[in-house]
Amino acid sequence: MNVLVVRAEDGASTGPYTPGARSHYAFGAVGLAVAVLSVFLTYSVLVGVASLVPLLSTTVVTFVGILTWVVVWITLDVAHDRYVRRRRASAK
DSSP, X not given: OOSOOOOOOOSSOXXXXXXXXXXXXXXXXXXXHHHHHHHHHTHHHHHHHHTXXXXXXXXXXXXXXXXXXXXXXXXXXXXXXXXXHHXXXXXX
């Protein structure tokens, strides 16, 4: 049973650019590392702000961490996609 199928690129293709799964996974891992680092560095400020809602303070910290991860992941993925598309367009 194949759970994950990754298409291999054969040199420069003439068709439209389709991003591979590996770049998505790599940017997800980088986004997670950036999110963990940013939450670690701003933890005291984050807890100070989250303590305004006492019952949901851990939920706020978790939500901010997940939101940071997703935003960084999407930003890196879109930036890479635009960079590759511009580079392919200038090569033609």
